[in-house]
Amino acid sequence: MLNFKQMTEEQKAFYLEHPTASVIEIWNCEITPPYVPPTPDVAEYAAQKAKELKDACYGSISVTSLEFAMAIDKIENPASTACYYNLTKAIQVRDDFRSQSKHAMQVLDTYKPQMESAQTIEAIDTIYQQAINNL
Numbered sequence: 001m002l003n004f005k006q007m008t009e010e011q012k013a014f015y016l017e018h019p020t021a022s023v024i025e026i027w028n029c030e031i032t033p034p035y036v037p038p039t040p041d042v043a044e045y046a047a048q049k050a051k052e053l054k055d056a057c058y059g060s061i062s063v064t065s066l067e068f069a070m071a072i073d074k075i076e077n078p079a080s081t082a083c084y085y086n087l088t089k090a091i092q093v094r095d096d097f098r099s100q101s102k103h104a105m106q107v108l109d110t111y112k113p114q115m116e117s118a119q120t121i122e123a124i125d126t127i128y129q130q131a132i133n134n135l
Contacts, residue, residue: 010029011027050115053131057107060100071091073090
């Protein structure tokens with residue numbers, strides 16, 4: 001792979017000293033340090049994790065929009081309800097939705113400001129995990 005005739009003496013010596021070096025490293029006679037991905041800015045990372053938390057909070061509500069809409073329709077139009085059971089079930093679906101929504105928003109309102117004010121990425125991750133566990 002390497003043509004010793006076209007290499008300088010310095011490149012030959014470098015190759016013999018570093019046989020696993022890449023062609024570019026031998027050409028430049030220096031080892032390229034391993035790639036270290038840049039650490040994200042703490043504020044940027046906090047904003048990203050806050051969005052993930054918001055999505056997780058909304059995703060934690062298990063009552064679908066259709067179930068909720070049907071429940072509200074049955075509650076607001078009791079004449080369309082065939083029996084008391086359907087109305088009771090509709091009220092329960094509505095109450096479950098309200099309860100889950102309230103809890104999700106409380107989690108978001110509690111942990112989002114904490115993540116935004118955290119000073120390190122590790123602290124943000126810890127707060128995020130606490131929030132997810134609290135959902």
